[in-house]
Amino acid sequence: MSRTASCSCGQLSIALEGEPKGVGICHCFACQRRTGSVFAALAGFGPGYNVSGIATEYVRTGDQGARFRFRFCPVCGTNLFHTEEGYEGRSVAVAVGCFADPDFPPPAISVYHSRRHAWVTLPFGVSIHDKDPA
Numbered sequence: 001m002s003r004t005a006s007c008s009c010g011q012l013s014i015a016l017e018g019e020p021k022g023v024g025i026c027h028c029f030a031c032q033r034r035t036g037s038v039f040a041a042l043a044g045f046g047p048g049y050n051v052s053g054i055a056t057e058y059v060r061t062g063d064q065g066a067r068f069r070f071r072f073c074p075v076c077g078t079n080l081f082h083t084e085e086g087y088e089g090r091s092v093a094v095a096v097g098c099f100a101d102p103d104f105p106p107p108a109i110s111v112y113h114s115r116r117h118a119w120v121t122l123p124f125g126v127s128i129h130d131k132d133p134a
Contacts, residue, residue: 003015006080008073009078011073023041025107025111025126027114027116032115034060034079042095051081053073067084067086068083069085081093110128111131113128
């Protein structure tokens with residue numbers, strides 16, 4: 001299966017093959033600020049993706065020392081995808097909303113649940129972690 005996610009203006013897109021390796025929600029404060037929402041919904045994919053367009057990059061160090069390189073559209077500001085430094089060839093995480101697909105698979109995991117807004121309700125069966133279990 002092929003999937004394409006794109007920014008709001010269409011200048012930046014990422015085409016991927018296959019089903020996501022996982023779908024998750026992150027409630028950490030950095031993701032809340034990065035998305036402008038109360039959580040980030042992300043889908044992880046293996047290698048074999050193709051990026052079209054120009055991206056602006058921002059590197060952030062996570063709580064456990066990993067460095068993540070986020071790619072944004074410099075025109076509309078959409079945060080489309082990110083990779084972890086040192087693992088770029090193994091996986092990519094794509095913002096679920098950028099697929100514009102209401103039938104996209106639901107999340108299986110919720111991390112930084114300790115920072116979840118009290119009014120956010122998760123789907124039944126989601127694995128919940130107060131911090132990042134990695």
